Amino acid sequence: MKLKFFVVLIASSLLTEGLAFNAETELIIDELIENYFMRYNRIPGLGVSVVRNGTVLMSKGYGMKNVTAGLPSDGNTLFAIGSITKSFVAILVVRTLNELYPDRGSAILDIPLAELIPDTVNFTLSDRYRAEHTTFRDILTHRTCLSNGGVHLILGSLPSASEYAYRSRYLPEICEFRNGFEYNNHMLSLAGETIAAIAGTTLQDLVTDFANELGMENTTYVDFDGSYESSPDMSQPYVLRDDVLVEFDIFQIRKVHMALGAGGILSTANDMAKYMNFHLNLGLVDGRQIVPANVMNWLYTVGYPFDFRGGRTDEIGSIVYGDLGTAQGLFSTLYDGWNIIHHGGYWPPYHCDMRLFQATRIGVFICANGPGVIFNFPTHEITAYSIFELIRGSTKSIEQILSSKVNLGKPFVEHQFAYGHRTNRAPTVLHHKQIRTTVEPEDVLGVYGHPYDGDVTIRYDPETNNTALQVFFSDWAYGRLEQVPGFNTTFSIEWQTSFNDHFYSYPFPIPSFWVDFGVVDTALFRGGEFDLYDEFEYVKNATLDTFPPIPWPPTSCGPETLHH
Template identity: 25%
Template structure:
């Protein structure tokens, strides 16, 4: 009887355990097979994905490799650079500051950040904080300004905005501009007394238990479960490239995170601002950020009748996905692509992170998941992306490049040396090494290969000294002045219709007052008397009826007129170091003035 009771008791315990542990139901049955096919078809190194629904992570997994060479697999905790998916974090910091009463989104941008100045006074007086957040300042991307002329100094970067000519009037047209998100990060720093990086960690990473996430390139690279960056090169070869240090532009896209960490960020947005019943963001801000603030483009239905609309909120893009409201933002930085999305009406969030440059993988995976969870007729997003990539390759192959004209340059190589500056971008310093022109763009060492005339093709040099053989789209076209000397470099940047000009920046030589005194005096120019005198330690030229022109030393006896671009004066000096005359060199001619005894 005792044994029977024991048997019954055991059965009862077993049944109880079974009742408490129902069979796990896979939320996305068979999708792993699709994801592995996507990995192969898109020639991707790896990707990680997490899905949030009902406030819970219902799926998270890694595919492929974070390190292809050493066959190290991607996990849901593997770190990836999320690029511009960082923008929603930066804008949210401003949402918190508004709640604290430290600003409004209607405040003038320059009043919140005094070192920020725009191209003209009209822009200075009109642009408000909301314009920065919704990309509606009228400034186009100017991405090469920070990408090729990188610096950790945010004040130095923001100073370039003053020289960025608008493409449209304020709020007239949507233009994506990373500088405006850096400016928001600087506003946060000014009003809190802490760095943008500290604010991100304290306001989001810590309370959201995003323990894997960081904003530092070195912490990223040294992490034991970090993915390496890759591109697809040549004939479908997965090639590792260097990490890119975003530096001062960090508020626009320097967050590194994992799928599992980003799932916690998505929980905030699908719940209306909460994480584990604690408010992270005001619900009013969540609603506003996920609402249209600016029309991006017409975005009429194209290939799919039920996919349309493209508006911008505050750090988020908004569209209509097959009858469902979608809020999302992509992210791309060297070797990485990401997409973070949520569907407010469906309590659904999806994040896809990949270590493939400019990849379609995040969107293909996101759409494939959304179709299944939202019970839509499944579309072959992978097949469409594969076909588009193949068509793009064929189109590139069919383009016949113009033959390279083997015509020598107009100057010896030494004449191209020096610094060339554009205030909206930065300085290009051209040097001579091993009888070739070199420069540095971003963190890359560049050799300038001569094409024809004064046109040079910039090619990157890797750590092993190997030169990239692919033709660049950034040809350097050197130009000469009326005196025949090299005066600038024209480069087509950021889709500009005209080349962006980098003007020769003479090395400023410090001349003593005693050295400058010999140039002073009166010079006869026709019937006019030109006076050359010292104002402090600055040689100054006065032509009757014109302002006084301060000069700066260009070379031995030649001086630039600071206020007049392309104007200079050259003094003729005898063997006895006596000045006999001066020549005005300007775009409309050369004019000689003789020194009075």
């Protein structure tokens, strides 16, 4: 009954107010967000901004940025915006390339990186053809068809952005170059580091300078030292543990420092309102053309089209929706005849969404500080479309959206949550497959390496006076090894950090993890219980020093799979 009453309330308001945005319209949006989106998804705190025609219609916080301290969210509350960061990287790419090569036009996006990067940058990819032909458009539209990597982001197992970029050369092929879509955090991080090198600066400085130009006063990035944590505006993230809302260890947020270009920006509702207006005004900010309008349009051109057949609501078949393809650091989507440019962001447990309705110059940004990925009705997407219908004055599609339980966000889920969801078991170095039947601790101690997931150390656990083994991936992820009964070479991991907090942000069972030493000089890392994880093979004494700097022979014309 409440939903029906709410729909009638919206319709009656629109009949009387038309396109006007007033206090009553904002109250209806408040009702939608607080009593539906937040309540049904148990969201502790939220930042929301809505813009139209260059005007900020609303920018505010809902709920709490810190439940324990009783601190409410507001327009200046900081959230991790996750993969929305990729759209920032795309802007930095097109802007820098246009400034350096003003006569090339958008064709500069199709010039191989190998021809653009300075000689000081050691750039290559897993086969010679890709190394010589990959362009910024290939990377920004996710069509390199290289693996998204394995578990390095979850484990925090790479120490720096430079090493993360370097290891992109070992990512194996998933599909034919430019003939498939593989959402790739690793490649977007590489794009950020590469454009910074071309500009002769750092990605951190590029992001900071760009945010300052837009007047995004509170926007910053996640850094290793965690200085952002001291900001009074930083929201405390939360997860549901045993169905109870609890604080997420904010220390874990810092893992993304190695992949700033993929998802490391922190921002606020107020700042994201400025960012959306920057897009909708085609680069114009307070009378200044920060990026030329024609260059802004480079961003929105689909570089990899999907096999679009559309989707319809279950109950009312007139709303056709679905992703048309990938633009530069963005997605292009059709919704009820409107072309939408958008990107979501998920860095656990923050979940965000930005939608730009270009034809009507309406933008909607929504970002939550927990409890993790939101699948339940109404999703970010449904909520954003509901707000869009309110703002543009429609009386038809609101009821269709609110009465339908279709999860319009499903394509986003498939694209975003790909950490480790595809694995490749190509050996990291040549080694003999000698089978081990029992494990003596001194036989397995040492450093084990993986070409793109980093290094892992098997050592004695100091907390047990060196009587038990410990696996160490990073400061964020290490744990004691406990032998699994009935399995002589398999050990379960009892995490000694808050690593499992990451998984409480998913609506799936918490996975168990094991290390198997069944093959001599190999540590096989296994994750189970749900489909996001598989097996990752680490080889003893295989580190960056032992991997070939160029992972293909001089006579190669590629593509090839890494077998060294």
